[in-house]
Structure formats: structure tokens, C-alpha cells
Amino acid sequence: MRFKYIAAATLTAGAFSTTAAFAECGEVSITEMDWASAAVVTSVASFLMEQGYGCDVTVVPTTTVPAMASVAETGQPDILTELWTSYTEVYDELIAEGKLTEMSKVLSDGGVEAWWVPAYVVEEHPELATLEGIRANPELVGGLFHDCVTGWGCDVTNFNNLKAAGLLDAGMERFKHGSGETLAAALAAAYEAREPWFGYYWAPTSVLGKYPMVQVEFPPYDAEIHTCNGLEDCATPGLSAYPKANVVTAATTVFAEREPAVAEFLTKMSFTNAQMGAVLAAQESDSLSNEEAAVLFLTTYPEVWSAWLNDEAKAKLAALIK
């Protein structure tokens, strides 16, 4: 019996001493959201963590809502990246509780949500880049507004904006898509056939990278109007552009304390829309895989990502930074 106690004590002491002796990074789990820009972010982050910091990275394919639920309940995965915070109320709660720490705005320009019309339509009729132009001639943009997916929240906002712009009265029909895939497919199908299209979409995405679209002009963002527009029973819908969507990398506080070096790297990791847009456009036109798109970013912008690393990591990756 005494022998068992001694054995247990030795093992525990051994375990503690092992972790203390390791200055290298341990096991890290990072989310990979199911859209192209998120896959690029995760690929780049995993590569730098593995090669620069010696981490053992596990990529967890997931999407926003299940990832937030998992972190809230189990504290896994360690790093959540490309979180569009306006669509997850639970994010602010987790930050307030101290379970999550926000690392950085991974898309530094923020996500752009807007209404779009194809470039070839605006070339022929420049007034269709304005709401008044569309209201005067809804058939020129196809007479149908492609609304975002039921349950995403933007469908309510778009509906109220449509009401406020008088487009519903002018005869514009509204079609709520069942999934993001059909929305993207409808845009692509119309563009390939050179047909008019009018609807909601967001950047940076592969679709907008591949098919040049023009944003419809909106009055600037107004917090009060936008909040009311987000409610189904808003009595006074008004016109307001979408705010720049906050797109962040967040990590569990536990992880940030365990791996301070990696956490510091995450606070600096940030892509501009120009950089991400260029990578996504190249990915579309050359049929690159997500890994190859990440490689393209790493080889095209060495000055950008080397600034995120600490000296040790920079030394390890010196061959790539040149």
C-alpha cells in the first residue's frame, strides 16, 4: 500500500517536472470554419505554429455555432479563428466571464456585408448602383432580391431595409435562400449566364473574389436604426448600412496562459481584405486547394507574417523569410 503511494507521488512529480522542462509548445487545437477565407487563415496559422513554435496542431473542422457551443461547455478547441462576432451573442458573455480572450481582429478591415449588383449590369446602367435607381426600374436587376439564409439574422435586417427603401412597394420580390450554398450558386449561375442579379452577400469570399460585383450605395451605418432593423417587429424600419463585421481570433484564457508565446503570435495575426481577397481570387481562378492558397499567402507576403512571429520562430523560418 505504501509502495503504491510512493509510486503515485513519483509519477505525479515526474509529470510536473516534464511539463516544466518543456519550453516548446504542446498540443494545440484550432478551428477551421467551413468557408474559404477561414480555411486559409487556419492553414497559415497551423503552418506557423508547427514550423515556428513547434506546436502539435490539431485542426478541427467546424462552423460558428457548434464551435461557440463547444467552447462554452467544454473549453475546447483552444483557438477559434474567423469568428464573426455579430452573429453569436454568446461570444460577449464568454468574454465577460473570462473563459475566452479576444486575440486580434483577424480580418483587420472587418467583414463587409452589403447588397450587390453585377459589374456588367452597372456598366450598362450606372444608376443601378443606387437604391433610387433600383426602385425606379426593379426589372433591370431581375426584379428579385436574393435574401440571406433564414436563421442567420441578416434576413430580418434585409427585410426591414427593403421596406424602408420602398423596394417592396416598387414590386421587388424577395427570395429567402435555404442555405449559403444556394445563395452562392444563384450568384454564380446568374453571372455565368450574364443575367441580372441583386441580393445580399459578404466579403471577403471566393464568390466575390471571382465575380466582380458593385456594392449598392447605402447611407452610413447608424447603430439605432440597424438595431431596430434587426428585430422582426421593428415599428420604424430605416435605412442603414451594415457595420463592419467584427471578425476575430479568440482563444480560451486557459490556453493563453499555458502558451504565452503562441498567444502573442495570435494577437498579431491579421489579414487585410486586400490580401485575403487576392489570395481567394487566385484560389478560384487557379483551382488551388486550401493548403496551396495558404502557401501562396506565405510566399507572397513574407514581410507581413514575419512581423507576427517572435525572434525564435523567425530564426526557424529564416529560409522562407529570406
Add this chain to the structure above:
Amino acid sequence: MAYEGVFDALGLREWCDAAGDNAPLSMADLLASTGAAGEGGGLPFPSLDVLHEACPQIVQTRDVTAALENGFLAMRPELKFVLDPLTQPLSWMLDSALWFFTSVPWWVLLPALIYLAWAVSRSRGVTLFVALSFAALGVIDHLEVALETLSIIFVCTSISVLLGVPIGIAMSRSKTVQRSILPVLDLLQTLPTFVYLIPLIFLFSITESKLYGIAIILYAIVPVIRLTDLGIRLVDRDVIEAADAFGMSNRQKLWKVQLPLALPNIMAGVNQTIMMSLAMVVIASLVSAPGLGVLVLRGIRNLELGVGLVAGIGIVLLAVILDRTSKAALARVDRAGKAE
């Protein structure tokens, strides 16, 4: 590189290098340039991508997939010209059924549906269950969405049966036909729906209800075809011989001997078709079908577990209603058959 030697030995080096090497940089190449320990040379499988590294003339896999895509886009106008008129009646039927089920007031529609259940099943238990189910769905404000789903299922199942039974009969007459159609049935049941739905969006507009109609029908038609084929093939040889001895023509044999004897199997096929149509409800909602599927998706997307669960149970209730009613009808047909 792995297979360079092979191409050099075959004397194809010049032909190979004629194409410029414009393949994008892969992760393996990047790791190699950092001097990180690679996984060693080894002998990778001679896939298109691996052979492309050794010989740039060989196309990569992504060129194959891109060629398929471009081929489809090029054929678009012709495909649309052929498929659009063929499938337009489906859109019209779905839209009319939806309009009918949602505009007739509930105090006319529900008694009519309950009476229909009674007429088909002649079973008090089943009719009572149908009435209670509709009442339950109505109380929790799910009646309109349930009726929308029911209308879609009615139309899709009817078309599946109307098309499936003749195909099953054709399959049962000839081994060649059976052997050629079976792989198609396997494909329809296992090919992921979105794989053919997204290209269909390129052919038809997303607003057309025939998109989800086609999705449901292509999946749900398979059981009724298989079971009709099976049912007719399982008819006792002696009975067929007796029919031949009586000098029956093929058509008389089909209508008076084979179909009545195969009816239990066919009804089982119809029952399975109904179940599979309901299983497709959520996927149909992914391509903008109205009904209970929309609520399920909303529940999944917003983590509103209760909403998703209740809507899911609504789908189960509809399935059980249709299952019990069709089984009771089958029992009646069976009894009538045996009585003769």
C-alpha cells in the same frame, strides 16, 4: 522526384518538358524549402498530381474537375432547353398543392383530411390518431408548416408512384433492363444530393419549386421501383403457368394476375417511398422548400434546440400518420385479395 526516371527511360522527356511547369507551390515544396525534415522520398501512388511533378504535360486532377465543370457550363443552354419543359409540370403541381393546402381554411381542410384517412383505412384507431396528431400540431402553431410539408410530400409521392411502378414493371420483364437500371437506382440513393442540386441551380432558377421536387423524387422513387420489380418477380411460377394455360395475353396477365399478387410488395414500396420523402424534408429546405424543414434548420443554425426538436417530432408525426394510414389501406387490400 518519384517517377522522373520512368519518363526519361521511355524517351518522353522532351514531350514532357514542352509544357511549362506552372503548377502552384504545394505545402510539401514549401516545407522542403524551409529545410524541415520531409517524409523521405518513398514511392507515392502514381496519381495524376504525382506524375505531373515528374512530367508537366500530364494533367493534374484539378484540371479533370475543371474540365467537368466547364463541360457542364458549355452544355447549359442545350440541357436547359430539354429539361425545362419536361420538369415545368412539377413546379406547377408543387405550387398549386402548396397554394391549396395553405389557402383552404383549416375547418374545411382538416375534416377533409381526417375523412380521407377514414376512407382509405376504415380503421377507427388510425383515424383517431390522425385527428389527434393534427390537433397537436395545430395547438403548438405548427399547423401551417406541417400542411406545407404534407402538400409537398403528397405531390412528390404521387409522382414517384406514378413513375416508379411502370419502371418496376419494365424491370421485371427483362433482365437486361433490370441490370441497366439497378446501378442508376444505387446512384440515386447514395449520390449526395447537393452534388447534383447545385448544378441544377445553374439550369433552373433557385426560385423554382421543381428544384426541391426533383431532389425528393429522385431519392424517394427508388424503393417503389425496387419493390415493384421484386414483387412481380416473386409471383409464383405455377400461377403464371396456369395463366398461360388459360391463354391470357401479356396485358391480362399483368393486370389480373401479376399486379394483384405483387400488391403487398408494391404497397410496401409505396410506404417506404413516403418515409424516404419525409427523410428528405430537411435537405429540401436547404434548397428553399417551405415547411417543417425550415424550422429544423433554424433550430440547428441558432442552437435553438427546442425549436429543432419540436419541428423534427412534427416530421415524425407526419411520417407516422402516413405510415399507419397506408399500412391500414394495405391490410384492407390484402384482406380483399384473400377474400377472393
